[in-house]
Amino acid sequence: MxxxxxxxxxxxxxxxxxxxxxxxxxxxxxxxxxxxxxxxxxxxxxxxxxxxxxxxxxxxxxxxxxxxxxxxxxxxxxxxxxxxxxxxxxxxxxxxxxxxxxxxxQIPNVPHPSVVAGSSEEDNEVVLSEGKVPQLGSKALPHWELAKKYDIIDFELGVKIAGAGFPVYKGKGARLQRALIAYFLDRNTAAGYTEIQVPHLVNEASGFGTGQLPDKEGQMYHVTADDLYLIPTAEVPVTNLFRDVMLNEADFPIRYTGYTPCFRREAGSYGAHVRGLNRLHQFDKVEIVRVEHPDRSYEALDGMVAHVKEILRELGLPYRILRLCGGDLGFTAALTYDFEVFSTSQDRWLEVSSVSNFETYQANRLKLRFKDKEGKRHLAHTLNGSALALPRVLAGILENCQTENGIKIPEALVPYCGFEMID
CATH class of the missing domain: 1.10.287 (Helix Hairpins)
Structure with missing residues (x-):
């Protein structure tokens, strides 16, 4: 605000x-x-x-x-x-x-001066592109067909239990999910983030604190009897740890990471672009959240971008980084970098992370302040990013790492999942 x-x-x-x-x-x-x-x-x-x-x-x-x-x-x-x-x-x-x-x-955050004007994702700026796109040949399959072929994700069973957008992971698919969560958390904690486990439901005040309410009210699952909301991302409960908090300047930097399931109604989503893991109502994500001194928040943002970049390099996935234009910028963000993994079988880019600086926008809603050395009070800056969102990372692994003999697991994940191939 x-x-x-x-x-x-x-x-x-x-x-x-x-x-x-x-x-x-x-x-x-x-x-x-x-x-x-x-x-x-x-x-x-x-x-x-x-x-x-x-x-x-x-x-x-x-x-x-x-x-x-x-x-x-x-x-x-x-x-x-x-x-x-x-x-x-x-x-x-x-x-x-x-x-x-x-x-x-009703007023969104003011864009950072580096943000360009634009009306949609077509106007986003590509600031980096790395990784070799594999040549898979005409027999390459999209991830939803690979999931069925190797019996690792059952989309139809999820429909039976809950509806479209709630997949069931099985066997090596479930183990790979668990491996990705552990790998992301380990990489984040090694980078200085403190791991934290938070509630998966939040109250209305928490939704307003980080800006999901009232802007995204229709996209959140609302438990009406208790007036609670299922979280759309761990950003909401983790950042709200600091609601109505007065920090000291010496407390910075504050860095947290946490794994949670995420719930999004995604009302009106349909078509080929949401097939399989491309867009879900429930998915897993590991988040990184930082609370920073205003003078150092953009240095922190650069560090978060570099961190996510290194994880994708270790996974060996072709990716690119976009600086979002004004028309595609989130309501609360001043500057956002999106990471996208190339889906070889679908011949399209899939977003796997957004890393954002909110400057004082969330802090003002949260009443999150700090005292400087002279005792003067200031609003802190908040930042967050996905490190990483699992569904499209998994889709990228399945599609880009497929071979005639099965799906080769990225080397960095083998110690976590205990196998080298899905066959």
Missing amino acids: LQLQTIREQKESIVSALKKRNIDGQALLDKVLELDGKRRAAQTQLDTVLAESNQLSKEIGVLYKTGKAQEANALKERSSALKEESKTLGEDLNAHAEALQQVLY
Whole structure:
């Protein structure tokens, strides 16, 4: 959430920056300033009334003590009127504050200066492409056919149990899933991230804290009886560990990693591009989350990108890195790099990770602050990334590593899964 002071001081530059997202922010920012003016005016009036009421209470007390009950009773009538007035002003203040908050929730983060304008993923910038795309020949199969051939993933059984988008992993497929999770966690902890296990359901406050609510409410599974949400990513519970927290400057950097299943409704998703593991309602992901000093957050982002890059190199998968344009940038992100693995059999790129810097946007919602050495308070910066999302990594392994004799497991994963081939 953008800071009110920033909007007051930098309104025109924010309007200009939001155009990169194809958003005309003028009306929203004008509404913010209008509601902020009303809120501040109501607060001033309320403070004035409360001050007069407090002064009257003192005078009434003195009058009673000095035997001037008649004068005291006269003042009590004014005091009662002030109490009613303060109640009305308090209700007005809360109404203006709530209306202001709802408008602020509608404004996305301001893109970083390096983000280019664009309307869709077609306008994203390719900043790096590495790895050799294997020549598989005409007999190469897409991963959903390989899964059936080697009996490692059963999509139809998942439909029977829950519906489309809930695959059942079997045998070596299940072991490979477990191997990927352990491998990603080990690589992350070796890089200095502390492993953590978090709840898979969160409350509404957590959803608002990281920006999934109200922006992505329709994409989240809602447990209505308990008013809880199934997490779309570990980013939500891990980052919310720091909601309403005051840190010290010496606490940075803070680095966490965690594995969770992820749940996304993906309403309206259909067609060939979502077949197999390409898009699921439930999938596994290992996440990395950082809380950083504002002066060092972009250095941290570069480090996260380099870390994910090294993991994909070890897996031997052809990949590329994209810097997202304004039109494809997530609601809460200031800058995002997407990693995509090439699917040889499908002849298309599959996203396997997004690494983002949110700057102060989430921290402002979370009230996540730190004290500097002089004791001044500042908002921290939050970052997160997938390291990595399993379904499309698995799809990339199955398709790119297929041979006439079976699927050759990347060397880095062999110690984790205990076999070299799926045959």
